[in-house]
Amino acid sequence: MRKPKIVVLGAGYGGLMTVTRLQKLIGSNEAEIILVNKNEYHYETTWLHAASAGTLHHDRVRYDIKKVINGSKVQFVQATAEAIRMDEKKVILDNGEVEFDYLVIALGSDSETFGIKGLDKYAYAITNVNAARQIREHIEYQFATYHNEDEKKDDRLTIVVAGAGFTGIEFLGEITNRIPELCKEYDVDRSKVRIVCVDAAPMALPQFDRDLVDYAISLLESKGVEFHSGTTVQEVREDSVLICKKGEEPQEIKCGTVIWSAGVRGNCIIEKSGIENMRGRVKVNLDLRIPDKDNIFVIGDCSLIINEDCNRPYPPTAQIAMQQGEVCARNLAKLIHHQDNLEPFVFDDKGTVCSLGEDDAIGVVFGKKIKGSSASFMKKVVDNRALFMVGGTSLVLKKGKFKLF
Amino acid sequence: MRKPKIVVLGAGYGGLMTVTRLQKLIGSNEAEIILVNKNEYHYETTWLHAASAGTLHHDRVRYDIKKVINGSKVQFVQATAEAIRMDEKKVILDNGEVEFDYLVIALGSDSETFGIKGLDKYAYAITNVNAARQIREHIEYQFATYHNEDEKKDDRLTIVVAGAGFTGIEFLGEITNRIPELCKEYDVDRSKVRIVCVDAAPMALPQFDRDLVDYAISLLESKGVEFHSGTTVQEVREDSVLICKKGEEPQEIKCGTVIWSAGVRGNCIIEKSGIENMRGRVKVNLDLRIPDKDNIFVIGDCSLIINEDCNRPYPPTAQIAMQQGEVCARNLAKLIHHQDNLEPFVFDDKGTVCSLGEDDAIGVVFGKKIKGSSASFMKKVVDNRALFMVGGTSLVLKKGKFKLF
16 A cells, blocks of 8 residues: 655745654654755754854754654655646656645745845845855955955945844844954954944834834944834845935935845745745645645745734744644644544744844743843743754754853 | 154065164164054965965964064054155155155065956955955855855856966965865865966976976866966956967856966056166165165065076065065164165075975975975974064964974
């Protein structure tokens, strides 16, 4: 008898949680589990801002997938998924194809560019390890070039961060710590460096209360960040960005680096595969399956679940993806075991902490507002917990964040 | 009575040797000594190839000038010399001017570009600390960018070194050691990286005997370098270099980096100041003064002294600059002491060692040919000796090269 084939696309938070749970729930003779991922490593998306700023090495934010999966139960395929043929029950890969009986789409997000001119070409988005180390090196190269030009261009040293959401603010926290090191390395006067943050919304970090946001903004301002709220990016050029504050004339900011962190959308493969979606995200059933497709789950950044409290979708986070992964694994096990009482997914919001650099943060944890060093400590706890959930104590010891006094 | 003013332009090997010797030979009431240099630090020109390759940090190749001069006898002025007005006895600086009674021109060399199209714009020359760290970062950025392009461009990872003289070969020795590190850092397959060396002469390193050169070339070839001798660079473009082997059709090599190390000339200020010269170098008298100018010395890269043995000029090296500095200091002291028996300069060739990376080298020391680890050891002795000559034991301990077993 042929064993059913479970294919999981993506080894991010959701996909890896699904596979590491699933390998414990079903026997190796019950199903074939195939994990497909572009890279042979998993990376912590929530730490990429630090790798991009150069304050944390990218090897600290990634680990080998094979170290956390059980090779006797899970087959790992390094490939990029290019299209999903739902009716044919197969996935087209860049280096072949793979058939499935059950599919879990756990692919990450793409940058939302809103069709802004020049964005694709000239701005950098903090999307993966490759992008993070390129951002780090791009910024460093601007500093390295500064003293080599006959006419020194201070604009080279201007960094514009577009988007004051989670990623943008966390990146600002790190890059402001990195700048003094770069100034020292390249004999650059700190006063020549300009860090600008532009955001369309009237307030940064809309998910937090005003007092926490004020704390974060004041702190970053004291570290030299200029904020422009209610301001949209109109165009990104090779050496500048055109911004416009509501009701004012557009203004050009000359700069060496533009970081785009103003939003994400679901993976483009969703649209390409003809799955009904909203900006690349699929509104899934309570059991995390696509409506009318009882063998396909979508979890993580490509799934869309409404928060009934405010009637708006939950933002895509690591926390929700991991919780979905756990439910998805249990539901897959039920299907394999021919049980039809699939479990509904209910998000358990444990809180959110936004880092502001090495030693500072703001957040809400178990409903309590925190800021400063205690929030920074909680951030490390959250980060270590994600490692523990996937790889247990040994992974925490290898890749965890500790401050030794 | 007004004290005579001695102005020394440049704190390279020659200038710094002049000043550190001179401050011991004359009393502070006998003359005013002014040292003018662009940067507040001295750098070891002979180590720049390693800083450029990224195998030695640039802070290891430079030190603070004030640490080796006697502040009670020597005034340090951080400025760039722009023109010398010999008749008015003054030097025009970028931030003012300085008058002199005696002048020592100890400025370094400029790159000789032979009017090759695109060279100034697209090629990098290993000329100073600023250039070295830009080269390091430029190459690193090529690696960082590799995995971020939809279509991977292997050419980004091609480095063309134009010039198989001392600097070119020493750079190749270091960069071949650095490549495996870069490959690891950016997940790049070593086989994608190409290192090409192009040289117009039929043989690399013409100052050494054939057997030593063969040893060097074989070693670098085994580390992956492709050599094209008898080949000239016709043009440097943004992403390629056009080369031509004698009697063949021109050939384009696509590449991400072009390092120009095919020759130097004297400093452009010499020509701008109307001093008689050959490619920026001044044929000085035996006492190191400019003919008919009894108050102006030229030493180091801008001086030209004929080697009577072969009737050709000595190449500009750290060794000759330092020996000139010692004679120049003694001759200045004589002038201050109203003695007219100035000492003639006689070059004492102690030998030359060319590094081929961390653990290998070729050379001739006290007339004896050496290669391999013993030559590499001698290279470190030579490097440490240069530090000792200027700053004594303490500078050797701070900046010296030691291998600890």
